[in-house]
Amino acid sequence: MGFIEKLFGKQTKEEETMTTEKLNIGIILGSTREGRVSPQVGEWVKGIADKRGDANYEIVDIADFQLPFLGTTDGTEPGITAWNEKLASLDGYVFIVQEYNHSITGALKNAIDFAREAWYNKAAGIVSYGSTGGARAAEHLRGILGEIKVADVRTHPTLSLFTDFENMSEFKPQELHLDNVTAMLDEVIAWSGALKTLR
Numbered sequence: 297m298g299f300i301e302k303l304f305g306k307q308t309k310e311e312e313t314m315t316t317e318k319l320n321i322g323i324i325l326g327s328t329r330e331g332r333v334s335p336q337v338g339e340w341v342k343g344i345a346d347k348r349g350d351a352n353y354e355i356v357d358i359a360d361f362q363l364p365f366l367g368t369t370d371g372t373e374p375g376i377t378a379w380n381e382k383l384a385s386l387d388g389y390v391f392i393v394q395e396y397n398h399s400i401t402g403a404l405k406n407a408i409d410f411a412r413e414a415w416y417n418k419a420a421g422i423v424s425y426g427s428t429g430g431a432r433a434a435e436h437l438r439g440i441l442g443e444i445k446v447a448d449v450r451t452h453p454t455l456s457l458f459t460d461f462e463n464m465s466e467f468k469p470q471e472l473h474l475d476n477v478t479a480m481l482d483e484v485i486a487w488s489g490a491l492k493t494l495r
């Protein structure tokens with residue numbers, strides 16, 4: 297028996313699984329419009345994240361779920377169930393947030409409203425973009441996350457439409473953002489692991 301086991305007793309199978317299983321982190325694309333740039337930003341974050349090898353990172357594209365506008369249907373569309381199941385399978389999130397009229401997109405708010413318990417007790421990071429780094433949209437999202445029991449981490453990479461995109465459409469991020477993305481992911485992983493113990 298090792299020193300730690302002697303001190304604290306042997307881990308149960310459940311505890312063992314919790315400490316050895318990799319976390320599942322969804323990188324959620326917040327925009328769905330034709331010609332959107334969010335897939336480029338999401339893939340960039342995923343590329344940085346995958347190199348860490350510390351979790352299973354996946355892109356979660358709201359557009360794939362073809363969610364109706366909340367309240368306009370009887371709510372039986374398979375996409376609604378699939379969306380909830382996808383969220384439930386994740387331990388944490390990174391939101392790719394774009395600023396639309398000083399807030400998040402209607403598509404992201406609609407998608408958030410389509411789930412409840414599936415969000416609870418998880419952590420999230422935010423990567424935003426816009427003319428002022430998408431800061432206003434990100435702050436709105438933080439308020440919403442409080443209501444759905446998602447703990448948003450402090451470090452927040454902000455990308456500028458003027459200096460991180462060519463012609464506001466081709467994503468060419470400046471080097472300086474790398475440290476911020478890494479620090480944000482460090483916080484998301486730490487908090488996602490901690491919050492898993494509550495679920």
Ligand SMILES: Cc1cc2nc3c(=O)[nH]c(=O)nc-3n(C[C@H](O)[C@H](O)[C@H](O)COP(=O)(O)O)c2cc1C
Pocket residue numbers: 327328329331332333334335394395396397398399425426427428429430457464
């Ligand atoms: C309806 C709409 C409203 C917008 N409002 C803002 C805004 O208030 N502030 C801002 O910085 N950019 C604004 N933009 C610019 C977007 O941030 C920019 O087009 C960005 O690329 C949108 O993300 P997407 O390409 O992933 O859809 C707006 C764009 C749209 C389509």
